[in-house]
Amino acid sequence: MRAGPATEDLAAGLAVGVDVRVIRAGRVLATNVPAADVVLEWSSGRTVPAQLTYTAPASWVPQVPLDPLGRFGQRSLVDVIYRAPSGQEWRVPLGQYVHTGWEADGDKVSVTCADLTRLLEDDPMAWPSSPPRGATLRSELQRLAGTLPVALDVGVTDSAVATTTQWGTSRTEAVQSLATSRSIGLRVEADGVLHAYPLRDASVVDVIYRQGGLLISAPPAPAGEVRRPNRWVVTGSTTEGGKETRWTATRTSTAAPYDAAGYGWVTRHEEASDADSQAAVNRAADTIMREDLYASRARSLTIVPDARLEVGDIVGVITASGETFAGRVTGYSLPVTDLTATMRVDVEVLDW
Structure with missing residues (x-):
């Protein structure tokens, strides 16, 4: 979890600002970019998981390739700045995002960026x-x-x-x-x-969201929930001297309501690419099954925007009805500059 103000300070209300700088090849091209409509979205289901978007005045429309908002290796560095009435300030760095495109639209220019795994995807x-x-x-x-x-x-x-x-x-x-x-x-x-x-379990949580604090809602059945596997098949192979050796490990978990007779078979197949023995494939199967059993269902939370949160963090949730659960963050949509907007957080609920 990113460092920042305490959860109690966020719940009490803080002024929020944003600082956007642009660099290229380690050289600063611009500071104090007048960015608005800043949104950071992260989805574990995408090959390049994070996308950052923001707008700037039309005077910032790129005229030559190496202008700050161009898309020739320029990166936006974004910090969220929280300020308390006492004057205390916290700076939360959201990271570096490589520019992938821009579009002029009347009196503003819209910029789209991706997290740095885009460098791997492009190469x-x-x-x-x-x-x-x-x-x-x-x-x-x-x-x-x-x-x-x-x-x-x-x-x-x-x-x-x-x-x-x-x-x-x-x-x-x-x-x-x-x-x-x-x-x-x-x-x-x-x-x-x-x-x-x-990938940690729920024994230690990074933050607890409570109804009446930062938590706004935690609906029990979000749209798009997928069926959990009750069978896991992991394979691995190696070729030496022109001879291929294959290994397979199968695991099942069919306690009700995941019984095969009623629920059917939902099989997750994974290839253990770096396995070099049956034991290695067995370990991979045990690990993958355990992770899916941890994450038996998904939930989407609506919270007051919290820039400290990162994918992989473990959050605890306490609703107004007294329901409690913990989950691992798999995605989010963080509106940085819209003080009236809420933040969506996707979690996989950890049962044990």
Whole structure:
């Protein structure tokens, strides 16, 4: 979770501002961009998960490629600034976002940006590849991420990666596949670094949202909820000396109401790309099943905008009716400059 004011301070009411700066290749192109309509949206279901949009006066319409709001490597650095009546101030960095487009519209220009995983998506590798001898999680993530720096957060083990692992040409698909096989999350944080972070359970929450505080609503059945798997099939293979070896691990969880006779089979199939043995495939199957059992259902919260929140954070929820649950953040829509707007937070509820 990003550092910032205490939850009690946010609930009491703070003045909110935004500071947008533009850099390119480490050089500052503009400070104090007069940005309005600033919105940051994050969806774990997208290949490039985060999108930042904002508007600026028409005088900021790019005239040449290297003008600040151009889309030739320019990046917007966005900070949310909270200020208390006492004068105390908190600056919450939302991160760096590479410009992907702009559009002039009357008296303003609209800018669209993406998080830095766009750099991976725009730069596929020339050929499929495998990890070099001696590769570890950190070194392989860095090789696949190219120029985007990589860091392993506390709780992520820098273990060996099998040389028999095979990746395609997509850098984004490769890093996500590697992360899935290790049961870790990936996100680009405010420092412009791709962080691998542990997927934590609900034993410790980062923040508690209460009705009457920052929580506005937590409907019990959001639209678009998907059916949870009750069977997990994980496969892995390796080829050495022209001979292919395959491994399969199957796990099931059919306690009611997920019994096969009534619920049917909902199978999640995953490939353990870096597995080099049956034991490795078994471990991957256990991990993937455990994560899905943690996240047996989804919820969408409506809260007072909270710029501290990041994907992967664990939030606790207490509703007016006394319902309590905890969930892992999988997406959000944060309106920064519209003080009348609310924030949507998508969570996967963690049962244990």
